[in-house]
Amino acid sequence: MPQVSIKDIARMLNISVATVSRALHDRYDVNPETKRKVLELAEKLNYRPNSHAIGLLTKRTHTIGLVVPEIDNQFFSEIINGLENVAYEQGYNVMIFQSQNIYEREVKIIDQLIGARVDGVAISIGSSTEDFRHLNMLKELDIPLAMFDRAHDKVYGHKIINDNFDGGYKAGAFLIKSGRQRLAHIAGPATLKLSLLRLQGFKAALRDAQLELRPEYLVHTTFRMEDSYQTALNLLRLLPRPDAIFAVSDYVALGVLKAARELDIKIPQELALIGFTNLAVGPLLEPPLTTISQQSYEMGQETARILLENIESSEEDFKLQTRIFKPELVIRDSV
Amino acid sequence: MPQVSIKDIARMLNISVATVSRALHDRYDVNPETKRKVLELAEKLNYRPNSHAIGLLTKRTHTIGLVVPEIDNQFFSEIINGLENVAYEQGYNVMIFQSQNIYEREVKIIDQLIGARVDGVAISIGSSTEDFRHLNMLKELDIPLAMFDRAHDKVYGHKIINDNFDGGYKAGAFLIKSGRQRLAHIAGPATLKLSLLRLQGFKAALRDAQLELRPEYLVHTTFRMEDSYQTALNLLRLLPRPDAIFAVSDYVALGVLKAARELDIKIPQELALIGFTNLAVGPLLEPPLTTISQQSYEMGQETARILLENIESSEEDFKLQTRIFKPELVIRDSV
């Protein structure tokens, strides 16, 4: 059974497609009796308007494209939730895509979103992306763009980000305050600005306490737990061993936790550990994880709000917005 | 700058749209020189084919719709990953939607997917869904449907599920084997078949050991940790207290863990705990969680394979497939 169109309904009722369209949209100039018949038949035949036809004609799809590096990461899935809920309330669909941090995939996704003529794009840029032409193309095509969490200055778009320097500083300061001396940092990919900012904040905290970050205590990893586990193992085998680790994210902290357990290192007695993100599992770990919180759900909401405001605004050049969330220290038992 | 179309290119080169289309598709009957010009201009103007126009004309969108109850649940996000990777390899896009377990949302999502003329739909049915007309409508419209994890017999579609009875049985048998007597079960929503099957399997294991499930030791909850935490608190305050809990999912087990910690109940000494799913955080908990594993990533892959095979098959009535994954016991320290 092929899907019914407005034409089919028109033919069956011996009226024109225009009348059917008007009836379905509850327009004023259509006979109540005709309208009734149309609505009844549409219902009976399970008519659903073809969004491609509408998109083609109106150039509005009421769809926003969402690109995240990976979906099986609670931080991003919470952002998705916040973003989707706001979009949903305003009658927009969200198409979610994952770049898997692969540059080529990201480019292809953007191409598809352009092809699908989405009304706007929200993205958290992948860690391997160093060429931003695909993103700046959106500006040329008048497609509003919002970057959340992972933004880049070379890209024209709104930014919804964390004060990562501040978060890094807070982490460092708290570790120092707890009496630790040999502070280490497992940083994120160097391509990400947030990695650098958290590192800089962390360094600043050390500097303010007249401490220095030993080069061998600074290592980089990806956000995947498997990687960070290996990295942590290496770090914890150094002599002298660090007595505190600031992990660039809670996922990385999970890797440290695993490595510490394997090496039989007691947390927080022998090693203080602080993460970043504030995942929901944090309080359930042993020990419950001290961390720097990011308001992921709220970031998602805010991203949607800014993007939708831009989309619905008729102004030629809508002003670029930057929204910076303040990270907060969440004290539990791992420090 | 509006987006360029094939018409614009045709006008600028003083040729017809047909020629442009042929050039872009690398057809045989087009002058190499013309082709070169077209490709160059298309590149220069950032031409991207309008997928709505193509979808409208060809009735094929190379898109599959994916509906999950919630995305911030590692089980589902791993399924998404498996599914998306397979789809991606075969040149299909995946549009991801969440129903939030809200029936009305699920219906609306299906309507949208029909409107978007997706080539196929994969869904894990929401826990509040009891009317399946929206799903069976897909059959009438010749849109292939695959249900994963949460399927229903009244719906016409492929099934990619777990042997939940077997999983429940294995959980019960293992708890009994470890010497526990007062077994309790925190079950999932009664609307879900998987809840009932896990429960039945669990009961069967008890029966085979001449044990009975005391009515007050059987409680229901949702899959949200907050709910299960409350439920677990109540359960653990009963007298006599259960000495073993089979949680319908790892998320629920996290709630139990939290409740047990709050009531200062030692696991596994005073309480054995077994979950279901095998989340990635399981080994990192204290104690590491014993659980029944579901092969989420593989389930996602299999769902995509079956669905795509159906889509690409030209057969009028492609035979319905059922794929049952065997759950396995993952022994850690919580029992």
Next chain:
DNA sequence: TACTACTCCGTAAACGTTTACATACATTTT
């Protein structure tokens, strides 16, 4: 009567793309 006003509906164009068919010219074959 002749006008206006209103109600209801149809016509047709447009969105961007693909493709069957037709056409025009050039080249080869008989």
Next chain:
DNA sequence: AAAATGTATGTAAACGTTTACGGAGTAGTA
């Protein structure tokens, strides 16, 4: 010389929908 073949391109229809415009019919008004 005429016919056949080949090459490169154009024409036009189709997909499903919305909407500006116009027209027909009816009813009310001057």
